[in-house]
Amino acid sequence: MENICAIRNLTKVFFVERTGEYVHALDRIDLDLNRSEFLILLGPSGCGKSTLLFMLSGLDHPTSGEITFTEKSHDNKRLTCTVFQEYALFPWRTVIDNVAFGPEMRRVRKRARYREAERYIELVNLTGFETRFPNELSGGMRQRVALARALANDPEVILFDEPLAALDAQTRRVLQTELVSIWSKTKKTFVYVTHSLEEAVLLGERIVLMSSRPGRVKEIIDIADIPRPRSTTNEREVKVLAMLAEHIAAEVDKSMRREREL
């Protein structure tokens, strides 16, 4: 297993100007990312999952501690790209121009970047929709575009922040299956935040359980050996689900008790 990113002793404290308070979001996180793994971040709401992704993406900086990627980023190499629950597609760009955005920023010529974009559009099963605007697509299709757009940057790691949370159950199922297939085809490292225990078990190789705020790594569960396709009704999966449920319940309980004390 090749380590591609080391998170060491990472702490993040936000200062909220309006109230003058400090919010201790992440506390001494230690975590390694392995090449081509599907890592799930699971934890109660507000435990700092999105914050951790922000640090990984370089959009925000840790208060202390560090994140070290084995590779160095430069103009033509993105270390991370993010797929948000909000899609964050450029509404004035067609599907293909959205997907070609990354290559455009790298100054790839039009012909070449369209060819590249076309490849990823095919990978996410959106061939035929190249000239549509995001407004004309369903939520599931928009999220596919967002994924293709991230892939077109050829990053080391793709970060997902609850990408399927806004979709209906049916679409979510379909996209979960496709995500796994795209992950195994592209051999990218996926770091995937979710609220859903089922999703964690259906998708993940390793599940990082985080404690309630301040977020700490409480436990890492390795389920890479559970064969795919997975199902939430198989014996192994059911066991893991029960364990996750217990953990989450305990963390939620803890944070509620703490809130009552305050």
Add this chain to the structure above:
Amino acid sequence: MTVRSTIVVLWRYAPIFILLAAWQMASELKFVPDSLLPSFFDVVHRWLEFLADGEIAKSGTFLWDAVRSFFASTVVTNTAASMWRGMVGLGLSIILGVTLGIAMAWFQKLRDFFEPIVMISYPIPKPALIPIFIIWLGLGHISKIAVIFAGCLIPIVISAFNGARGVDRYLIWSARNMGTREGKLLWRVVVPASLPDILSGIRMALAISFILLVSSEMLAAKSGLGFLIFFLGESGEYAGMFAAVLTITLLGFFADRAYLTIMRRILIWREE
């Protein structure tokens, strides 16, 4: 245009035809004296005369003379003068207003400096500026252009500012995450994302530019539709005055229609 769509358009504007018919009837039946409201046909007649009164040295070639005389006519020369002033004033305010509005949204220092200035300029009734600019810049094109520029600038600055401030932060994060530098971020994300606000700000400015154009020309000018209205009114030439009002009305209407069409085309991505 197909026959069908022509009928649709005619039907939509039918109330206007009814209004014009009522106007003509009122004059025919002597409900209102001609000195207060000349009949619609008289106005149209006068308008056609204004269109044909271009005085030129004849060259002998009929078609060429007709074209030159058309461009020398009262209607065309004054419309051209007005349009030139309006377009330059509005154009300059768009260039500067959009730049300033977006820059203010993006750079804290610029915002701190310009915000109070914008806030104090906002409530000034812009026609109050007309005499000042006329004293400073004279009776020609420049003073009108300056008035229109000043009057249109603030609404455009404000709309561009609001547009740029309101850009979905996820779009900015996404773009940064894909390696977009600040300069490109402004040009490729902030500007297009603010376009809906900017374009509706410009539409408002377009309406303001007409008000300022006509009022500044009425106050002091030697050409232009506003000047024509004022001059003909003073000389008691009411049919001519109404013809000039008619011209500016049509001009305003078509300018707004054309603008809306362009705006829809640019914002085609917003339609569901």
